[in-house]
Amino acid sequence: MSGEPDALAIVNQLRDLAADPLNRRAIVQDQGCLPGLILFLDQPNPQVVYSALLAVRYLAECRSNREKMRGELGMMQSLENVMKKTTTPGETKLLASEIYEILKSSSNAVTDQAEQASYRRKTQFFLGATNKRAKTVVLHIDGLDDAARRSLCEEALLKIKGVISFTFQMTVKRCIVRIRSDLKAEALGTAIASTKIMKAQQIVKGEDGDEVMISFEEDAPVEAEQNTDLPDYLPEEESPSKELDKAVSRVGTKQDASGWLNTAANFLTRSFYW
Template identity: 75%
Template sequence: MSGEPDALAVVNQLRDLAADPMNRQAIVQDQGCLPGLILFLDHPNPQVVYSALLAIRYLAECRANREKLRGELGMMLSLQNIMQKSTSPGETKLLASEIYELLQAASATDSEPAGAAVSSRRKAQFFLGSSNKRAKTVVLQIDGLDDSSRRSLCEEALLKIRGVISFTFQMAVKRCIVRIRSDLKAEALGSAIASTQVMKAQQVVKTENGDEVLVPFAEDGSVAVERNEDLPEYLPEDDSPSQEPDKAVTRVGSSQDGASWLGAAANFLSRSFYW
């Protein structure tokens, strides 16, 4: 039907809703949305699969959701299938692997003593951790990252680089936290940001004393960047891993809009699948 959204439109909307921390528990508690996301993990369209993974990753950032996510029928098996499938793109495999390890670590924490649980949580940090040896995290300080239009330019530049897995913005402090493949040089990110011609990035590095220093990237463009030609659509989240809630960036739109679209998405899912 022409007036009915297709699978990609629905999963993209769920992904965008899941990017807002205010919606995450409601999505997981809904009887239709979570099973629908799991079914999307087996969809023939790779863009649908990648967008569903991003939505699940956002949902898993809420610690209270992790046990429910891990225990949902088909979740862990679907993630394993993506990781093992030879036709899955590399970035999709890495994202599925990180979600799988995060949910597995959440399960381990439930049965560990308090001290071991803290250690496990540190190892399982999603954005800043290094649980996946095939991926690494780079923190960028971006001069000129002043508003949503600049952020959009940043997104477009980063998404053109093959090897970028995911990223999140800390708009209040003009930072971007990027997960990339371990064989991708951080300088490629700096070149991508510089290509916008209105922003400039430096890498944030911690010293042995725990102090942060800013390391500028070379400006001669000597780093070769492999471009993404077949890229799933991706909208990164706005909320920050920062511990300062007063500096959080509010997403466009109201909670009422989110709730109404959540209901519409669940209704579409219930008509499209049989559970």
């Protein structure tokens, strides 16, 4: 890499490093990277903010990171600011709200078994969210009332070939899904309907900027190619290193990560701490 890296290049690299579960603890423990990501959340460039949020979202997938992240100076306040800004794009607000809820709930010592199972399955599934050929679909799911039903949604979505990642906002019964550009949103509606107890509607922005719910045609279900060989999704603590060559996404070796963390930390120190 030639020349001095700019803010977007650095935050994109941190985002990609954070996508690898093996790097998440090191990033949070680094003295410069986490404070730097928080500062990126206040940047005027919306691409920098969104990329920083994705990096923070990946880091929050590691449970052992959440307490430190929640207590980091400015983290919760910056997330609130992103959510409250009138100029913040809707997708960015949803992502910030999701992270805020995860970190806020980390103060609760007790998590039921259904919640634990759900997070385990999502730990490695939330990879590739920055795929350039991907698109985002926001679903409102009627009947998404508890952790058990969320697990049913996850089972249905995991079976669809072309689904890259998904996150839930239980308080508003929403699911934010990243899918391949050639996969129809209607296929997601069909998958949710297959649970027999839930129904999905797509949330889009109208011409006036307000959110509009679009129902999927129940008499014309859209079937999608299904994943027939799903792996067992293990929590990070149990993921065997010998399976790294079979991971959903790889963004570099530990040595690459360490080198980039040093570069990022040095850049952040020069840029923000004087």
